[in-house]
Amino acid sequence: MDDLLSTIEVGKLAGVGPTAVKRWTDQGLLPCVKTAGGHRRFERSEVRRFLDGLRGAGVSSLVDLMLHTDGLGMEARLLTERSRLGSWLAVTEMLGRALAEMGERWRAGTVSIVQEHVASERLHRALARISEALPLAPGAPRCLLACAEGDRHSLGLSLVELALREAGWSTLWAGQDTPAEDLAEVARQRAAEVIAVTASAANVDEVGLARQADVLGKACAGAGVELALGGSGAWPESPAFGNRFRGIAPFVARARELAGEG
Numbered sequence: 001m002d003d004l005l006s007t008i009e010v011g012k013l014a015g016v017g018p019t020a021v022k023r024w025t026d027q028g029l030l031p032c033v034k035t036a037g038g039h040r041r042f043e044r045s046e047v048r049r050f051l052d053g054l055r056g057a058g059v060s061s062l063v064d065l066m067l068h069t070d071g072l073g074m075e076a077r078l079l080t081e082r083s084r085l086g087s088w089l090a091v092t093e094m095l096g097r098a099l100a101e102m103g104e105r106w107r108a109g110t111v112s113i114v115q116e117h118v119a120s121e122r123l124h125r126a127l128a129r130i131s132e133a134l135p136l137a138p139g140a141p142r143c144l145l146a147c148a149e150g151d152r153h154s155l156g157l158s159l160v161e162l163a164l165r166e167a168g169w170s171t172l173w174a175g176q177d178t179p180a181e182d183l184a185e186v187a188r189q190r191a192a193e194v195i196a197v198t199a200s201a202a203n204v205d206e207v208g209l210a211r212q213a214d215v216l217g218k219a220c221a222g223a224g225v226e227l228a229l230g231g232s233g234a235w236p237e238s239p240a241f242g243n244r245f246r247g248i249a250p251f252v253a254r255a256r257e258l259a260g261e262g
């Protein structure tokens, strides 16, 4: 039974609660075995196959919709995906794939620059509306969200914002192309518990990113503020202070831990 996962463990991987996992098994979508005591157990490989299928399904049609719908159509589709996948975190993972496909279409010349800009902004606004509508408890912990210097790829941050808001965090949106020294000042003022900075795949300036990580790391370490370096850009793999995140799920797990949810 060593490599078998429990319902709760599968839920954590999928970013949903145990009820959604039970529903998937009852619908025959996700195979499981039962222990002598009647508890469900899941083969890791089956879970991976199921989650890949779930998040992969509909990615191309989502990209088509991003290109051709209006703002409300975009929002409606995101809500539908939230209902189908069970959490906003799972929706952000699907959107990560959709954005990668959008990039491929742009590189292949089947999507023009204007189409890509319009679609990106449509998605950005729909995500912002949904994030802002999620209720927050008074005194919710706060995360500052910013793009590294020169970087205009803020959609990764929009995805992070949605998943963080779902986890009960409030957000401060600094957005595109933010100087590290100004972010360091926010840390020194302790205006947020966490500072999360993204660098996109287009950001390959290792030296520049290492300098920014250093400036920010020192300020955060001095002020007791947590630093998260995310996105596919060339951040140092093991920064002297702060953590390098590639995916959104591990960062949200860390945020939940910091908020005392374990």
Ligand code: B12
Binding pocket: 092, 093, 095, 096, 097, 099, 100, 101, 102, 103, 104, 106, 107, 116, 117, 120, 124, 150, 151, 152, 153, 154, 155, 156, 157, 159, 160, 196, 197, 198, 199, 200, 201, 202, 203, 228, 229, 230, 231, 232, 233, 245, 246, 247, 248, 251
């Ligand atoms: C939309 C887009 C744009 C939009 C951005 C709009 C916006 N408001 O964000 C605009 C039009 C501005 C743009 C511009 C450019 N872009 Co562009 N863009 C994209 C596209 C299609 C999607 C980007 C995106 O949001 N990806 C999704 C993010 C979320 O992915 P990610 O960074 O890998 O992050 C993942 C995780 O790491 C995590 N994550 C992200 N941030 C964070 C932060 C934290 C804290 C955590 C925990 C996690 C996390 O979330 C993601 C989950 O899957 C990509 C295609 C692609 N493959 O990504 C190209 C892409 C990144 N762009 C590219 C390029 C070349 C450019 C330009 C240089 C083009 C030009 N000649 O002008 C400029 C650069 C502008 C600049 N100074 O930054 C290339 C980069 C290629 C490379 N490796 O060098 C790509 C890959 C397209 C391609 N296939 O060639 N772009």
